[in-house]
Amino acid sequence: MPEILVPALSRLEDTARLLLDDPGFVNMYEEELTSWVGRPTALTHAPRLGEVWGGEIWLKREDLAHTGAHKINNAIGQALLAREMGAERVIAETGAGQHGVATAAACARLGLDCTVYMGSVDIERQAPNVERMRLLGARVEPVTSGDATLRAAINEALRDWVTRPETTYYLLGSAVGPHPYPWLVRELQSVIGREARAQMLERAGRLPDAAVACVGGGSNAIGLFHPLLDDPIDLIGVEAGGTSTELGHNAASIGLGAPGVLHGSFSLLLQDADGQIQETHSVSAGLDYPGVGPEHAWLAETGRARYESATDDEALAALDELGRCEGILPALESSHALVGTRRWLAANPGTTVLVGLSGRGDKDIDILRGLRR
């Protein structure tokens, strides 16, 4: 990280550590989660899909959270921090637009000025979310540099931040970037795994054999996995396999990447032999990032979690099956987790799987319509 951002990052860490332990702040956050986000989100049993795939499937329904994905858990938590820190403006990056919409909504809710950087390629393929951000009062800044997707948007947000580091709060949306973000985002997303664990015990009377989530930067996955780390549960992250395993045709940083430093964290990256970061491809804009949260790289290295990938076609097929069997249209990102679930049940028939259904598919309608033609 550039020296210019060191004071801002250490101020953020100090404040976050203080406030996340402060009962007053935690109450305020939990009140927003309950009355505005709509938590706890449902845990849905999926018996028809389970019959087809051969096991017990439980869906943790982050698609039912306000603004349609898990991103809101982090956005409202960090926006509260930004307000406490007296920030004059909030900036954010977005890929699929889900984090952008969540940030725009949280900033509107708290009366904070909001600017969202979004790659021009993503603006094209996630047009409904661009409109939603604007309706919520945010400025959307198109980013045409680099690959014009999520990673370019992060670069541009960082350039904005180094220009006004003292008055700006950078509301990063995934478990990536410089410390303290991977930690902070994990803390705010862990509500997913805490709720799901309690709901499984209450509804199914047992913990699942496996928990599966999609992984781009990995915020919903770490939110689901973290509270389950000490349980005897197989943890499976599913990366975007895109169209093939060739560099540039996928976003599978753990499966196909090498160690390196991008955006202030040391993790696994899709890069060439010279250390240049490579372009990625996934049908889901939200997984289109050439790196992964450092904690996932660590969980992969220690073997506590296992990571695999799902291709665009496999994800689309799984999306279709869930829609037809259970009347739930998942986001393209979350459909990758369903592919992991199907595979797990094929190998372990009759077992119980908890799926992190991170978001809803309404934003993907244009892409899906295009693919059907």
Next chain:
Amino acid sequence: MSGGAALERSLRDGGTAIVPYLTGGYPSMTGFRDALEALSAGAIALEIGIPFSDPMADGATIQESSRVALEAGASLDSILTAVEKLAPLDADLVIMSYLNPLLAYGFERLVPRLAGAGVAALVVPDLPLEESTELGSVTREHEIGLVQLVSPVTSETRLAALGRASEGFTYAVTMTGTTGGSIGSGEDVTGYLDRVRAASRAPVLAGFGVRTAEQVRTLAPHCDGVIVGSALVEVLASGADPVSFVTGLRQ
């Protein structure tokens, strides 16, 4: 005396240095080599930027020069090969690179090669002091200075630590923002540079947004030299003569 220590001495003894920055491999590998050779005559030091796919500390000009260089196939290896063909140059060389290309090359393999190519100092804009122990132990072994950057928002305590640690020179970023932005008002900048100079063991070079002779005159009494990057890259992009541009900055 060699490397970082020699650079410190030349900067102290040489009057206000104007340190030209070139993006390695831009506008082409040949164009880069010609500019490097021409600018080296009479310069105390020259800075070479290694292009990176994600130059988050750089403004539009250096983003674009990096993109062009990478598309033409430039890499840390090919840029060093070009530099080695010209060695020894009159000027001390400073390499500026984001961390990841250095990691990919490997510190242990890279640093001896840098020393052999006449590189006196290394600037890594995304490597904060706290994370620089590993690279620093290798650069010290080969007497290459590992430069620390300071900025106008750096606290006094931190400035003291960075000023003690920096080797070769201390890189005083003149403003908050990316390279090529516009520099702040006179008094803000000169007061800041005086503070950096007081805290710094090594000479101080000011950089980010320096583009006119008038700015150089304003900054000169408060630092040991200035780095001219984006403005020079723009000159190269337009096909104009980089040497006369740099000479013009001394007027």
